[in-house]
Amino acid sequence: MFFDAEKKYGFVVITNGSRGEEAFRTAVNRALHEHFIADPAAEPAAAAAPVVSDAATRAEAGLVDIRELVPDISQSIAYAGSDNFVGAPVDGYEAPRCWLKRDAAEALARVDAALRPRQLRLHVFDCYRPARAVAHFMRWVEDADDLATKATHYPDLDKPQLLEGYIAPVSGHSRGGTVDLTLLRCDADGNDCEPLDMGTGFDFFGTRANTDSPDASPGQRANRQLLVEAMKDGGFHNHPMEWWHYTFATSPDSAPGPLYDVPVR
Numbered sequence: 001m002f003f004d005a006e007k008k009y010g011f012v013v014i015t016n017g018s019r020g021e022e023a024f025r026t027a028v029n030r031a032l033h034e035h036f037i038a039d040p041a042a043e044p045a046a047a048a049a050p051v052v053s054d055a056a057t058r059a060e061a062g063l064v065d066i067r068e069l070v071p072d073i074s075q076s077i078a079y080a081g082s083d084n085f086v087g088a089p090v091d092g093y094e095a096p097r098c099w100l101k102r103d104a105a106e107a108l109a110r111v112d113a114a115l116r117p118r119q120l121r122l123h124v125f126d127c128y129r130p131a132r133a134v135a136h137f138m139r140w141v142e143d144a145d146d147l148a149t150k151a152t153h154y155p156d157l158d159k160p161q162l163l164e165g166y167i168a169p170v171s172g173h174s175r176g177g178t179v180d181l182t183l184l185r186c187d188a189d190g191n192d193c194e195p196l197d198m199g200t201g202f203d204f205f206g207t208r209a210n211t212d213s214p215d216a217s218p219g220q221r222a223n224r225q226l227l228v229e230a231m232k233d234g235g236f237h238n239h240p241m242e243w244w245h246y247t248f249a250t251s252p253d254s255a256p257g258p259l260y261d262v263p264v265r
């Protein structure tokens with residue numbers, strides 16, 4: 001459901017909750033959101049209706065577990081547990097794993113390898129996100145009574161505002177080429193790693209999370225830029241509203257692939 005209070009219109013898409021109808025609902029919400037609410041200039045390539053693949057397994061979707069490439073990558077997959085903005089395990093996350101399309105996974109492995117000699121490492125929060133997880137996010141946004149995580153995750157915004165760039169009704173994560181992550185600094189042996197201070201926690205939705213936020217301290221901005229540069233060298237570009245969100249792109253005009261709805265297990 002979306003409602004634009006200023007322009008005084010809204011719309012609701014009701015489904016029976018089945019996978020097919022939820023995917024349709026996600027696509028309709030995306031199209032309506034982009035047409036009526038989002039700034040079309042912000043995401044010009046997103047006008048076409050997204051396609052949900054009928055792949056039923058990780059292999060069919062061409063997704064690989066990052067731990068096949070980097071067995072000791074640091075990760076805490078937030079949506080597989082309850083410590084996230086929904087406050088509960090999210091649909092489609094049956095195990096805390098990071099799956100990505102092979103090209104993105106290989107690029108991420110190269111970024112992590114390039115950081116290690118500098119006593120830095122990546123720490124991953126989310127990778128491929130099943131379409132049903134995004135549908136869960138949308139139901140959570142629409143539930144105006146559930147404010148359990150507001151103080152921690154969106155103290156300065158109302159839930160509908162989260163759809164204005166902080167939570168996507170159709171997410172690049174569902175295409176398998178997007179990752180949420182931060183940086184760790186480790187000792188000379190690669191142990192005792194600590195997260196760098198980025199100024200907010202993961203999934204803090206508000207302007208302080210914007211990568212170039214003037215409210216971040218010089219040290220926090222420098223840490224964010226360290227991540228931007230490391231990821232850029234690997235072919236990933238940052239979403240300017242969230243310092244942790246990166247999408248892999250081989251070329252700026254490459255066609256986006258389909259969405260996937262294979263559960264992470």
Ligand SMILES: C[C@@H](N)C(=O)N[C@H](C)C(=O)O
Nearest residue numbers: 165166167168171172180
């Ligand atoms: C929800 C947050 N972690 C995120 O990934 N936001 C972007 C905009 C998305 O949902 O794709």
Ligand SMILES: [Zn+2]
Nearest residue numbers: 179180245246
């Ligand atoms: Zn993200």
